[in-house]
Amino acid sequence: MMxxxxxxxxxxxxxxxxxxxxxxxxxxxxxxTTSFDGSDILIFGAVKREAPIAEVPLGVVITVAGPxxxxxxxxxxxxxxxxxxxxxxxVDLAPSFYVVASTGPIxxxxxxxxxxxxKISIDRxxxxxxxxxxxxxxxxxxxxxIRIRRNDDLYQESEGKVVLAEQTLFRTSVKxxxxxxxxxxxxxxxxxxxxxxxxxxxxxIDVRKVGLERWLYTxxxxxxxxxxxxxxxxxxxxxxxxxxxxxxxxx
Amino acid sequence: xxxxxxxxxxxxxxxxxxxxxxxxGILSGMFGVGGxxxxxxxxxxxxxxxxxxxxxxANQIVASSVSAVLAHFRRRTVDLKMGSILLTGGLIGxxxxxxxxxxxxxxxxxxxxxxLCYVVFLGxxxxxxxxxxxxxxxxxxxxxxxxxxxxxxxxxxxxxxxxPFKMRFRTSGLYISVIPPVLVGxxxxxxxxxxGVGGxxxxxxxxxxxxxxxxxxxxxxxxxQIIFVTAFTTMAHAVTNQTVDVxxxxxxxxxxxxxxxxxxxxxxxxxxxxxRILLATLVxxxxxxxxxxxxxxxxxxxxxxxxxR
Numbered sequence: 001m002m003x004x005x006x007x008x009x010x011x012x013x014x015x016x017x018x019x020x021x022x023x024x025x026x027x028x029x030x031x032x033t034t035s036f037d038g039s040d041i042l043i044f045g046a047v048k049r050e051a052p053i054a055e056v057p058l059g060v061v062i063t064v065a066g067p068x069x070x071x072x073x074x075x076x077x078x079x080x081x082x083x084x085x086x087x088x089x090x091v092d093l094a095p096s097f098y099v100v101a102s103t104g105p106i107x108x109x110x111x112x113x114x115x116x117x118x119k120i121s122i123d124r125x126x127x128x129x130x131x132x133x134x135x136x137x138x139x140x141x142x143x144x145x146i147r148i149r150r151n152d153d154l155y156q157e158s159e160g161k162v163v164l165a166e167q168t169l170f171r172t173s174v175k176x177x178x179x180x181x182x183x184x185x186x187x188x189x190x191x192x193x194x195x196x197x198x199x200x201x202x203x204x205i206d207v208r209k210v211g212l213e214r215w216l217y218t219x220x221x222x223x224x225x226x227x228x229x230x231x232x233x234x235x236x237x238x239x240x241x242x243x244x245x246x247x248x249x250x251x
Numbered sequence: 252x253x254x255x256x257x258x259x260x261x262x263x264x265x266x267x268x269x270x271x272x273x274x275x276g277i278l279s280g281m282f283g284v285g286g287x288x289x290x291x292x293x294x295x296x297x298x299x300x301x302x303x304x305x306x307x308x309a310n311q312i313v314a315s316s317v318s319a320v321l322a323h324f325r326r327r328t329v330d331l332k333m334g335s336i337l338l339t340g341g342l343i344g345x346x347x348x349x350x351x352x353x354x355x356x357x358x359x360x361x362x363x364x365x366x367l368c369y370v371v372f373l374g375x376x377x378x379x380x381x382x383x384x385x386x387x388x389x390x391x392x393x394x395x396x397x398x399x400x401x402x403x404x405x406x407x408x409x410x411x412x413x414x415p416f417k418m419r420f421r422t423s424g425l426y427i428s429v430i431p432p433v434l435v436g437x438x439x440x441x442x443x444x445x446x447g448v449g450g451x452x453x454x455x456x457x458x459x460x461x462x463x464x465x466x467x468x469x470x471x472x473x474x475x476q477i478i479f480v481t482a483f484t485t486m487a488h489a490v491t492n493q494t495v496d497v498x499x500x501x502x503x504x505x506x507x508x509x510x511x512x513x514x515x516x517x518x519x520x521x522x523x524x525x526x527r528i529l530l531a532t533l534v535x536x537x538x539x540x541x542x543x544x545x546x547x548x549x550x551x552x553x554x555x556x557x558x559x560r
Contacts, residue, residue, distance in 0.1 A: 034498070036255040037262050072556040082545040084363050085554070144553035178253065178262030179298075213257040220258055220493045228489030231310050231497045232482050235504055239317025242508030247325065 019058075020048040021189045021201035029206040030176065030185075032213055038178040041205070044171035047191060053167050059102065059109035059192040060162045060170045063120060066097030066154075066207075067183035073141040087134070089141040093127040096181040098149075101158040101172045111195030118190065118197060122146055122155050153177045182207050258496035259303040265502055267297065272311060272503035276510020279312070280319045281518040282455065282470065282530045287312055287448030287481070288369065288537055290503070299499065306488035306495045307503070312449050312481045314504035316474045319511040323471030326519070330422035330468050334475040336429055337436035337454070341480050344440020349487065352445050368446050370542045376456050377534035383460075384527035391524060423464045423472075435461060440480065449477040452534055466523040 026042035043062055071094045074085045100121055102109045110120060119125050128142050135141075149155040154177065162172040184204045191199040209217055220227045254265045271293050275286035287308050294304035323329050355364055416429045435457045443450035451473050458469045489495040518526060 032255055034255055035253065037253040074554050074556065076549060076552045076554075078548075083547075083549055141553065144551075145555060148551065148553065148555055178255065179260065181260060209257060213255065216257045216497060220489070220495070220497075224490045224493055225486075227493075227497070228486045228495060231489065231495050231500060232313060232485055234497065234501060235310055235314035235485075236317050238501070238504050238508050239314040239319075239511075240321060242318045242512055243321035246322070246512040 018049060018051050018054075019191055019199050021191060021199055022046045022048050023187075023189055023201055023203060025187070025203070025205060027205070029208065030180075032180065032182060032207065032209040034212055036178065036180075036213075038180075039176045040173055041176060042171065042173045043187060043189075044169075045189065045201075046170075047168050047199075054193065056193045058164065058167045059104065059195075060164055061100065061102045061106070061110055061120060061190040061192060062162055062172055062174075063101075063125070063186075063188045064097070064099040064174050064205075065095040065125065065186045065188075066181055067185075068093045068095045070094070071145060073145050075141065075144070087141075089128070089135055089138050091126060091128045091142060091145055094145060094149075095125055096183075097154050097176070097185070098122055098125055099156045099158065099174050101161045101174065103160065103162045103164045103170070105159050106157070109192050109195065110190070110197075114192070114195060114197045118188075118200070120188075120190065122157065152179065154179075176207075180207060182209055254498070254502070256299075256303075256496050256499050258494065259299050259307075259499055261298055261300075263297055263299070268499065268502040269506040271297070272315075272506025273510040274506075275311075275503075276315045276318070276507035276512075277514035277517070278510075278533070279315045279451075279474075279507070280322070280511040280514020280516075281521075282451070282514075282526065282533075286315065286451075286507075288373065288446075288452060289533075291448070292537070292540075299496075302492060302494045303496050303499070306485065306492065307499045309449075309481045309484040309488065310495055310497075310500040311503040311507055313478055313485060314500075315507035315511040316449070316478045316481065318508040319515055320471060320474040320478060322512060322515040323474060326471075327422070328467050329471035329475050330420055330464070331475070332418070333420050333423055333425075333432060333462075333464070333468075334472045336432045337439075337458075337472070338476040338479050340433040340436025340438075341440040341443075341450075341476055342483065344437040344442075345444040345480055345483060346440075347437075348441040348444025351441065355445075365446055366541060366545060368442070370538055370545065372442065372446075372453060373534050373538035373541070376452060377531050377538055379460075379531075380456055380527050381531035381535065384524050384531055388522075388524040388528065391522075420464075423462075423468050425462070425464065427462065431462060436476070443480055444484070449481045451477050452530075455530070466526065470518065 023043070023045040030039050030041075047058065071091045073089050073091060075087045076083045077086045079086065100106065106121060115121050115124055123146070126142060126145065128138065146155055153175070158172070162170055164170045185207055187203050187205060189201045190197050208214070252265045253262050255262045271290065275290045278289065279286045290308040290311065291304050294308060295301060320329060417426060418429050419426050435454070439450040439454050439457065442453060454473045454476070455469055458464045458473065459466060464472070485495060
């Protein structure tokens with residue numbers, strides 16, 4: 001009886017979570033100021049474990065996702081000799097920013113089933129439910145969304161960019177581009193063995209406009225009339241100032 | 252120097268924006284056009300979202316027009332009476348235009364229609380002005396070589412003089428009915444609301460050819476009414492869509508107001524025919540570019556639009 005209890009006690013950590021992620025970030029918030037021109041975030045961490053290191057090599061996958069929103073993807077086609085927007089598919093939810101970094105090629109580190117369950121790769125992170133009946137190739141629209149955002153550095157796949165040392169310490173760096181949308185950015189870390197997720201960890205990083213940027217944005221949203229009048233006043237004043245300055249110069 | 256724009260939510264080079272504003276300001280002072288048909292496509296090119304580009308350029312046009320119109324006031328080349336009458340028609344027209352715009356939006360394809368509007372109107376106006384400018388230049392040359400002074404005859408038999416409610420416009424040296432100016436203002440107002448521009452490029456030729464105003468007065472008067480039409484547009488965008496980026500506007504207008512002053516100086520040194528030919532060439536260039544975009548296969552067939560946040 002005593003022996004059986006001991007056995008269960010010893011096996012329990014293996015069954016629940018034998019390895020745990022301890023994560024650190026070079027910064028826990030990103031402030032968008034007037035001179036904001038992108039930012040680098042260093043993500044580093046360690047694997048905490050009670051048992052000895054298993055034989056199978058460890059894989060690490062890290063994702064950073066910006067706030068998600070629906071996106072309308074339009075396609076042009078030729079009608080009467082000119083190029084016109086004809087078809088449109090609404091992608092239900094797509095992150096404004098998405099990075100997947102891993103220790104090796106994604107399919108080696110992560111199995112397809114696990115990818116589906118945790119929505120890790122870019123394809124899976126985008127949710128597209130239904131297209132109108134008239135469109136047979138809705139896949140092309142999702143691909144176009146990924147292609148366009150990838151060209152803008154908004155979607156990045158960094159295979160092999162996570163450095164893992166001694167099966168325990170890992171780090172990677174993520175470049176946030178200048179055209180960033182504000183909101184909560186989610187950072188997920190997955191530890192995998194043989195493509196299976198053995199442990200995961202999630203945290204958020206706060207991306208916010210601050211100072212003048214914050215003030216103007218809030219004013220434009222909440223006091224639209226005042227903001228409009230202010231813009232016009234600035235315009236009229238600037239026009240008058242320039243005119244007066246030139247008149248003085250000529251005299 | 253990169254600067255992050257709070258409403259557009261992109262980071263762009265500040266000097267690039269100053270330069271763009273300056274360039275458009277020069278054109279605005281020279282020709283009396285607001286420059287909306289130039290600055291909006293230029294902003295798209297820099298990477299500003301279209302909705303923000305349209306709304307903010309309206310705001311910047313207010314600034315450069317104020318700057319230019321003050322320069323014209325000092326030279327007494329603004330016909331306030333004519334301007335106010337055009338403006339009355341213009342404001343009614345832009346209200347009507349907003350109504351038409353929203354109707355088109357509800358049936359879809361408003362983008363295409365706006366683009367086609369641009370190509371058609373820029374094409375017609377540009378071509379007419381170009382031909383007329385060349386003819387005028389040739390006439391002036393012939394008159395100079397023959398040593399015979401060109402007598403400016405005013406046609407009093409046209410349709411325009413058949414309307415009632417005649418009024419004297421001293422600055423323009425005209426004695427015509429108020430109905431044609433109101434109609435011109437109304438028509439330009441509708442177009443400017445639909446196309447999202449001040450409408451100077453239509454207003455200027457309309458004043459010259461339809462109302463028979465002298466070119467020197469036309470520019471100041473056109474600028475005078477553009478100020479109010481674009482101010483109206485700015486407010487409409489700020490209140491309904493929150494797409495006016497004041498930081499972007501300030502950068503553009505600092506360049507713009509200086510450019511407008513320089514442009515006014517350049518404009519006064521050029522002959523009326525030369526001004527017309529130059530403006531016509533510019534209008535035709537923009538028209539050609541827009542037409543090509545419609546005709547040639549775009550590099551990326553797909554485009555992204557965010558659905559209301």
